[in-house]
Every structure is written in C-alpha cells, then in structure tokens.
Amino acid sequence: xxxxxxxxxxxxxxxxxxxxxxxxxxxxxxxxxxxxxxxxxxxxxxxxxxxxxxxxxxxxxxxxxxxxxxxxxxxxxxxxxxxxxxxxxxxxxxxxxxxxxxxxxxxxxxxxxxxxxxxxxxxxxxxxxxxxxxxxxxxxxxxxxxxxxxxxxxxxxxxxxxxxxxxxxxxxxxxxxxxxxxxxxxxxxxxxxxxxxxxxxxxxxxxxxxxxxxxxxxxxxxxxxxxxxxxxxxxxxxxxxxxxxxxxxxxxxxxxxxxxxxxxxxxxxxxxxxxxxxx
Amino acid sequence: xxxxxxxxxxxxxxxxxxxxxxxxxxxxxxxxxxxxxxxxxxxxxxxxxxxxxxxxxxxxxxxxxxxxxxxxxxxxxxxxxxxxxxxxxxxxxxxxxxxxxxxxxxxxxxxxxxxxxxxxxxxxxxxxxxxxxxxxxxxxxxxxxxxxxxxxxxxxxxxxxxxxxxxxxxxxxxxxxxxxxxxxxxxxxxxxxxxxxxxxxxxxxxxxxxxxxxxxxxxxxxxxxxxxxxxxxxxxxxxxxxxxxxxxxxxxxxxxxxxxxxxxxxxxxxxxxxxxxxxxxxxxxxxxxxxxxxxxxxxxxxxxxxxxxxxxxxxxxxxxxxxxxxxxxxxxxxxxxxxxxxxxxxxxxxxxxxxxxxxxxxxxxxxxxxxxxxxxxxxxxxxxxxxxxxxxxxxxx
Ligand SMILES: Cc1ncc(COP(=O)(O)O)c(C=O)c1O
Ligand code: FES
Numbered sequence: 283x284x285x286x287x288x289x290x291x292x293x294x295x296x297x298x299x300x301x302x303x304x305x306x307x308x309x310x311x312x313x314x315x316x317x318x319x320x321x322x323x324x325x326x327x328x329x330x331x332x333x334x335x336x337x338x339x340x341x342x343x344x345x346x347x348x349x350x351x352x353x354x355x356x357x358x359x360x361x362x363x364x365x366x367x368x369x370x371x372x373x374x375x376x377x378x379x380x381x382x383x384x385x386x387x388x389x390x391x392x393x394x395x396x397x398x399x400x401x402x403x404x405x406x407x408x409x410x411x412x413x414x415x416x417x418x419x420x421x422x423x424x425x426x427x428x429x430x431x432x433x434x435x436x437x438x439x440x441x442x443x444x445x446x447x448x449x450x451x452x453x454x455x456x457x458x459x460x461x462x463x464x465x466x467x468x469x470x471x472x473x474x475x476x477x478x479x480x481x482x483x484x485x486x487x488x489x490x491x492x493x494x495x496x497x498x499x500x501x502x503x504x505x506x507x508x509x510x511x512x513x514x515x516x517x518x519x520x521x522x523x524x525x526x527x528x529x530x531x532x533x534x535x536x537x538x539x540x541x542x543x544x545x546x547x548x549x550x551x552x553x554x555x556x557x558x559x560x561x
Numbered sequence: 562x563x564x565x566x567x568x569x570x571x572x573x574x575x576x577x578x579x580x581x582x583x584x585x586x587x588x589x590x591x592x593x594x595x596x597x598x599x600x601x602x603x604x605x606x607x608x609x610x611x612x613x614x615x616x617x618x619x620x621x622x623x624x625x626x627x628x629x630x631x632x633x634x635x636x637x638x639x640x641x642x643x644x645x646x647x648x649x650x651x652x653x654x655x656x657x658x659x660x661x662x663x664x665x666x667x668x669x670x671x672x673x674x675x676x677x678x679x680x681x682x683x684x685x686x687x688x689x690x691x692x693x694x695x696x697x698x699x700x701x702x703x704x705x706x707x708x709x710x711x712x713x714x715x716x717x718x719x720x721x722x723x724x725x726x727x728x729x730x731x732x733x734x735x736x737x738x739x740x741x742x743x744x745x746x747x748x749x750x751x752x753x754x755x756x757x758x759x760x761x762x763x764x765x766x767x768x769x770x771x772x773x774x775x776x777x778x779x780x781x782x783x784x785x786x787x788x789x790x791x792x793x794x795x796x797x798x799x800x801x802x803x804x805x806x807x808x809x810x811x812x813x814x815x816x817x818x819x820x821x822x823x824x825x826x827x828x829x830x831x832x833x834x835x836x837x838x839x840x841x842x843x844x845x846x847x848x849x850x851x852x853x854x855x856x857x858x859x860x861x862x863x864x865x866x867x868x869x870x871x872x873x874x875x876x877x878x879x880x881x882x883x884x885x886x887x888x889x890x891x892x893x894x895x896x897x898x899x900x901x902x903x904x905x906x907x908x909x910x911x912x913x914x915x916x917x918x919x920x921x922x923x924x925x926x927x928x929x930x931x932x933x934x935x936x937x938x939x940x941x942x943x944x945x946x947x948x949x950x951x952x953x954x955x956x957x958x
Contacts, residue, residue, distance in 0.1 A: 294870065294873060295874075295877065297943060300942065300943055311945075315865070315906060315907060315910075315946065316906045318867065318893075318895060318910045319867065319910075320945055321945070322945040337942050338942075338943060338944060338945035338947070339944075339945065340865060340866065340867055340910075340944050340945055340946065341870070342867050342868075342870055342873075343869055343870055343873045345867070346870060346943060365861035396652050424893070447893070448885075451893050454893030454894065455893060455894045456894070
C-alpha cells in the first residue's frame, strides 16, 4: 500500500493529455518494457512555445501521474522555461511521491530532456544517438548512465546509494553496481566541496588566481595558435580581457572566449565567471 | 462499495467460528497452561486438544510431532536451522528457485556462512525440474527444502515423488516442506508423502495472523530456534499463545470440513474467473494453466501494461488482488517466481495473482468479469506499445 497524494490519485485515475501527436516537433522516450516502466512524450512547439504535449506510459500509478502532470506543466511554456524543469518539480507538483517511487518523476524528467535534446538537434539525430550510447552505463540491470545518476544527485541532493536506487532504480536488482554508484556520489560531493572552497576566495585571492590561470594555462594555449590574451580588469565575476595577435578580429574569437577561456576559468576559479572581451 | 477479496494467498479473513472459539481464552481462561493449579486446566487442555487437531489435519503419527510457532516464517526457520544444527558435518542444501522469501533469504544467509545451496529451477509451467533435483543430491546433502505449492502460481509440487527420490539417493537427507499455501486447500498426509518436517501458517486458512505450526517427525532431531523454557518439549520456548493456538485448531477443523468444497466449488469459480478473463481480454495470458494447482489460485499476465496500475483501478472498485510486479512491493525487480518460469517480459510486469477462498461468491466473480475488461482497456490505451498491442490483437482473434 502506497501513501499516494490526492493529486497522484487524481492523475492516475484521470490522466490528462494521453496519446500521440502525429506530426510532433519533438518526441522523447525514457525507460523500457523490460525494466518495468517506460514513457513516450510528444511535443508540438511553435515559435519557441510548447503548444501541445501528449504522453503514453507503461508503468505504475505514480509513473502515469508523473507523465500526466508533466504535460500540464509544460503546455504554454517556452522551451527555455521547460528546460529548467527537474524531476523534483514534477514530484512537488504532485504533492510529493513516496521515496521508493521518485524514479517515476525522474523518468518524466528524462523523457522531457530526451525530447528537448532531439528538438535542439533535429538535424543531428544520429550523432545524438551515438553520443547517448557512448555514455557510460553504470547499472546494466536498469540501463542507468553516469549522467542520469549525476543529474539525480544534483537535482535532489541525494547522498546515499539507497537514495539513488529510489530515484533512478540503479542498484535495485543484482546490486553489483552499488560500488560504482558510491564512487559517483563521492566524486560529486568532493567536487562540490572544492567548488565551495573556490567561491570562498577573497576578492584579492580571486584576482591573483585568475591572473595566474591566464598566465600559466590559457595564454600558452593561445600562443600556440599565434594569438594571446591580457587581463584588463576584474569586476566581481566579470573578467574583462583583451585578445591580441591572431586572435583579435578572428571571427572565432567569440567561440575561443566562451568555449575555452571562460570554461577554463569557470572550472578552476568560480562557476559564475563571465568573460567579456574589450577593445 | 462492497469489498471483493481475491487475495487469500496473502492472508485470509478470520472465520467467525474461529474468533468465537478464541474469545474465552482472552477473557476467562487466561491461565498459563504450564501452571499447576486447577484454574490452568482448561487452557492446558485447550492446547493439548489443539495439538491433536493439527496432528489430524496433516495426518501426523503423534501429537508430540507438532510444535506451535508464531508464523509460517518461524516454522521454516526452526525447521531449516534446527536440522542443519543437528547435522553439522553436512554442508549441502537443495531448494527451489521459487520458494517464499522467508526461505530463500535464509538460504542466502546460510550460503554466506559457508553452506553450498543448489536452487532447482522450474519450467514455463512452473513445474519443478525433478531430474535436476535428483542429480543434485549427494552424500553431503543435509536438507532438501521444497514448498508444497507455490504462493504466486498455485502450482503443486510432487512432494511424495520428491521424497522417494531423496530417500533413494541419501537416506540421511532430511526433507522440509513449506506447506503454508496448501493447508486448508488440499489434504495433507505427512506420513504417506514421506515428509520429515512441514510448516503451516494459520492466517492462510482463516485463523488470525501470528500463529503457525511445525511438524517434525519422531525420527528427526532439531535444535530450538527460540531457546528458553521447556514449552513445546524444548523445541520452542515461550508461553503458549493459547487463544491463537485454539483459533488455528478451530480453523483447521473448519478447513478439513470444507476441503471437498475447495476442490469442487472454489475451483469452479477460479476456473470461471480464469477462462472468463482470457476470453474477454485479448492481451491476457494465464502464466500457468496446468491442472495440478491449488484450487483457489490463478496468475494472469496482462501484456504491455503494468500491474500496480491494474490493482489501483481494481481497488477503486473494492476489488483486492495482488501482483508480481515490482512496483507494488517497493522492490524494483518483478517476481522471482515468474522470472524463474521465463514469463515473457511483455507480461511479467503486468501479472496479477487472483486467490479465492470458500467465502468467494459467484456474484463477486461475475462482477470482476464485468468490470475488468473496462479497466484493462483504459490502461491499455495509455501504453506506448500500441503497434505491438495491435499485432497481438490480430494474432489472438
Ligand atoms: C509459501 C509461503 N511460505 C511462508 C509464508 C510466510 O508465512 P507467515 O506470514 O505466517 O510467516 C508465506 C506467506 O506469505 C507463504 O506464502
Ligand atoms: S547492475 Fe545495477 S542493479 Fe544490477
């Protein structure tokens, strides 16, 4: 006997938006028949707004309720808004789910993510699929990847292997993946800790650190391509730089900034850093 | 809304006669049966008489072979650990892949303690592989442990034949039978079947939860699981649960009287339910249809839909059944029994066990047959596997 909320019961008794959209702009899937639950979600997107959503679910009461409420949550929202929805939002909208059933809300999130991924990459569907299969499977019993576990930890602040099992099913069958799951949890929180340390840098320490990273890590790389970079100013998390030599005026300079300089600084100093080019 | 209870393999309602028989032992006759004074005579005799009833219920040779316990799980644990403790030189156990968790989990623990355990498989009808069983028995085999009938499928195992096989291979090997799912459904004769130890549980045949019995034949020695006083001839310490023991004995008497009814009427209603569902629901399949089943049980898989959702919709109409699906249990894996039978994964998550009792009426079965197709259609319409369902429909029509 599960203690389902009124909302959950309402949604599995009277599921909303059931079915298929024939000329859908995006389709997402999660789960599988063998694993015991699966979900297919269909989206109609016009001018960046989700104008219609439908679902088909093979699963228990909370799986149907999660899918049903998800379609209600996204219709009328912009794609950007929809991208921000997490499994926790789905569970919250339902008035909560029993811990062992949280994986149903995760399935909703995953199907949505899959749909939006497909929408963004309409031209590159095959590439996307390859990328997906290349993702590291942690739990072979339930086909759960490292990224799925990572997301579940991040969105829900999970701390134990049992939590992970409740949210993603990983570890719930043969159990041989439990060691790997523990490693992922450990890695996540180690990373979070070091990130927390980063953000406690004093402004002076931060300036020194940014300068140091630019000199030792970024500039040598740019010099290899015949360019260079100088630090102009630091204002909070805004890092103003000047690109020189071959880099300046190069039409890839924006990419260089974003993809390389900014990500290096975000990784090593503070994840909120913005790099801005000044003339 | 009236209740339609079709989950009698999980537990049963207490028969009114049983409750009535128990009441005096809650009220006036509260004496400890071991006490010396006259006041204790009635409770003492009540336990003695109950032992006689249970002896007859399973056709044991002697009352001394009956031990009262607190449940089926305790009976199994006492039997298994008791036999192994008395045979410390033997380190091999044989059981089946489809035992109840109270037995399976114990064997997994024993494996960690160094025992070698062989798990005998079943075929797609849920029948035991006797050749594999015979093969497995060797000089080191302390115990063979086989349930009398499976709780999920109702399939009855050939206990007498298994006993013959065991005795022909190793006369010292003991035979424990978990008979929790057959007591009150088919006759039990421990002597004719050649059983050394046998466990039953009251709440599966209209006694209350929390009382059971273990038969240990006079040639078999066991150590007690619960150590303490001299009760149950040193085999199970603890002041006897007099009202519950009386209740279980009353339930055994009632069950013996209605065995004929079980085998004819309950079976007829079960068959009606089974064939009715198969006829009315195109994506239904019976997970085993063999005739050698307890008369009250059928297990039916609904393809491409999930069991918990079926149960929730049934529950909305007051109908209680249970499912082999993982989602109802909090575990994430579907039934180990259906997996051992290789039930196709299209049906395993949507499998429902229906278990009747002598209180089940024809009207109730008709009602279920009336409303179930609508529920299944509603859930099937949600399934992402519409193409597969369409093919199945063509195939079955
Ligand atoms: C086959 C079998 N063995 C043992 C048990 C356990 O009995 P109890 O609940 O009395 O411990 C059950 C009950 O579910 C059962 O079906
Ligand atoms: S590999 Fe994860 S539970 Fe089996």
